Amino acid sequence: MKNKLKKPSGLNASLALTHDPEQHQRSLLNALLIIIFVFSAAIGTINILNFGAVFTALFNYISMLAAALIWLFYKRTKNLSIASWLLCGAVLFNLFAFMYIAKGGAYSLIWITVLPPVTFFLLGKRSGSWLTGSVFCLLVAVLAWQMPNLPSTRFSMGALLNITEVLLALWLVFRHYEGSREAAFAALERLSVTDKLTGLHNRAKLDLTLEKYMGYVERFEKPFAVLLIDIDHFKRVNDKFGHLQGDLVLQKVAKILHSNIRKTDELGRWGGEEFLLLCPDTDLSAALHLAQQLREKIAKNASTVGTQVTVSIGVAEIRQHMATAEALGLADTALYRAKENGRNCVVHA
Ligand SMILES: Nc1nc2c(ncn2[C@@H]2O[C@H](COP(=O)(O)OP(=O)(O)OP(=O)(O)O)[C@@H](O)[C@H]2O)c(=O)[nH]1
Numbered sequence: 001m002k003n004k005l006k007k008p009s010g011l012n013a014s015l016a017l018t019h020d021p022e023q024h025q026r027s028l029l030n031a032l033l034i035i036i037f038v039f040s041a042a043i044g045t046i047n048i049l050n051f052g053a054v055f056t057a058l059f060n061y062i063s064m065l066a067a068a069l070i071w072l073f074y075k076r077t078k079n080l081s082i083a084s085w086l087l088c089g090a091v092l093f094n095l096f097a098f099m100y101i102a103k104g105g106a107y108s109l110i111w112i113t114v115l116p117p118v119t120f121f122l123l124g125k126r127s128g129s130w131l132t133g134s135v136f137c138l139l140v141a142v143l144a145w146q147m148p149n150l151p152s153t154r155f156s157m158g159a160l161l162n163i164t165e166v167l168l169a170l171w172l173v174f175r176h177y178e179g180s181r182e183a184a185f186a187a188l189e190r191l192s193v194t195d196k197l198t199g200l201h202n203r204a205k206l207d208l209t210l211e212k213y214m215g216y217v218e219r220f221e222k223p224f225a226v227l228l229i230d231i232d233h234f235k236r237v238n239d240k241f242g243h244l245q246g247d248l249v250l251q252k253v254a255k256i257l258h259s260n261i262r263k264t265d266e267l268g269r270w271g272g273e274e275f276l277l278l279c280p281d282t283d284l285s286a287a288l289h290l291a292q293q294l295r296e297k298i299a300k301n302a303s304t305v306g307t308q309v310t311v312s313i314g315v316a317e318i319r320q321h322m323a324t325a326e327a328l329g330l331a332d333t334a335l336y337r338a339k340e341n342g343r344n345c346v347v348h349a
Contacts, residue, residue: 022080023183023184023187024180024181024183024184025080025084025121025122026080027176027180028121028122028176028177028180029074029080029083029084029087029122030071031172031173031176031180032087032118032121032122032173033067033070033071033074033087034067035169035172035173036063036064036066036067036087036090036091036094037064037067037068037071039165039169040060040061040063040064040067040094041060041061041064043057043060043165044057044058044060044061044064045057046161047060050157050161051158053101055101056098056101056102059094059097059098059101060094062094063090063093063094066086066090066093066094067087067090070083070086070087070090073086084122084123085123087118087122088118088119088122088123088131091114091115091118091119092115092135095111095112095114095115098111099111099112102158103151104143104146104150104151104153105151105153105154105158106153106154106156106158106159106161106162107153107158107159107162107163108158108162109139110162110163110166111162111166112135112136112139113166113170114166114169114170114173115131115132115135116128116132117170117173117174117177118173119131119132120132121173121177192204193205195268195269197247197250197251197269198250198251198254198269199254200254200258200267200268200269200275201266201267201268201269202268202269203268203269203270203271205268206266206268206270206276206278209266209268209278210226210276210278210324210327210328211324213266213278213280213318214318214322214324214327216280217318217319217320217322218320218321221320222280222281223281223282223283223284223317223318224278224279224280224281224282224317224318225278225279225282225283225284225286225287225315225316225317225318226276226277226278226279226315226316226318226327226328226330226331227276227277227278227279227287227290227291227294227313227314227315227331228270228274228275228276228313228314228315228316228328228331228332228334228335229257229274229275229276229277229291229294229311229312229313230273230274230275230311230312230313230314230335230339231249231250231253231273231274231309231310231311232309232310232311232312232339232343232344233343234246234249234272234273236307237249237307237309240307241307249302249309250269250273252301252302252309253275253298253302253309253311254267254269254275256294256297256298256301256302257275257277257294257298260293260294260297261277261279261290261294262279264280264281265277265278265279265280265282266278276331277294283317284315284317284348287315287317287348288315288346288348291313291315291346292346294311294313295310295311295312295313295344295345295346298310298311299311299344310343310344311344312335312338312339312343312344312345312346312347313335313338313345313346313347314330314331314332314333314334314335314336314337314338314347314348314349315331315334315346315347315348315349316330316331316334316348316349317348317349330349331349333349334347334348334349335347
């Protein structure tokens with residue numbers, strides 16, 4: 001019952017938050033494939049209808065087909081790395097084919113600017129740097145070599161379309177990238193404050209919330225209660241039924257606690273088989289009432305493995321000018337007395 005901070009085990013819990021580290025890249029690959037498919041179809045059609053450029057349009061349709069094939073390949077194999085390389089290859093082929101066909105005219109060279117976002121996002125910093133750097137060097141060398149033969153660039157309808165299409169492509173890619181980066185960051189943020197086993201907040205988050213509530217007590221003189229909840233004889237559950245069953249008991253207790261408190265209360269796993277519940281705007285008598293209810297609900301509903309699961313609860317009301325350690329100390333002392341009193345009971349400081 002002392003603070004025994006344990007690493008949560010990897011067992012999946014119904015409450016537990018799962019995180020897929022490749023989700024971000026997968027979503028980018030899908031978005032890029034859709035963008036390429038739609039763009040190639042649209043540009044191919046514009047090339048035929050506006051410019052009668054059937055040969056150029058053929059390359060656009062090849063790109064469209066390539067995007068569809070890569071999508072199918074990825075759906076079947078789930079090989080993100082190969083699909084990403086194939087996509088970068090398809091983009092490169094398309095860029096060079098188009099610049100070659102346009103012979104550098106109509107600002108077609110601007111298409112090269114879509115390469116960095118695509119390769120960096122899909123292949124990562126290292127491979128993205130190499131590939132983009134090599135292609136840029138190659139392009140500069142070819143341009144230097146071909147300088148006398150290059151057309152003087154006129155501003156035409158083709159140029160306008162090229163510039164518009166590239167800007168649109170970049171806008172779409174960066175917009176999607178930023179959205180998925182924000183989602184990945186939010187998932188990481190959530191993970192950093194979550195106890196993996198129970199899905200409740202972890203100790204780091206509880207520390208922050210406790211500090212915040214202590215600040216409110218100091219400033220607004222509102223009552224605030226701390227409940228330290230500890231499963232009785234939990235070691236026996238582990239010893240008798242194994243750690244996996246012990247984990248299930250922890251998850252069940254977490255679920256019961258979570259579903260019987262207010263939204264404004266903050267519940268978390270303090271460590272091991274101990275939970276901390278912070279109840280703002282709650283005086284001692286209300287906190288004791290809640291603690292009794294929680295204790296009864298757990299005694300009634302948490303037994304899973306043929307053994308009675310009960311909790312002991314230490315309750316402390318926090319007052320002005322109290323330090324955080326003092327507040328926790330009070331709850332801990334009350335919990336200690338509850339254990340001494342025979343467990344399965346509530347004691348206040
Ligand atoms: N299965 C499982 N067990 C844990 C976890 N974290 C801590 N424990 C176990 O919790 C048990 C706590 O044992 P004790 O500190 O002796 O407490 P207790 O048996 O509950 O006894 P009292 O608190 O005095 O009623 C230890 O056996 C720990 O290994 C966990 O994440 N999963």
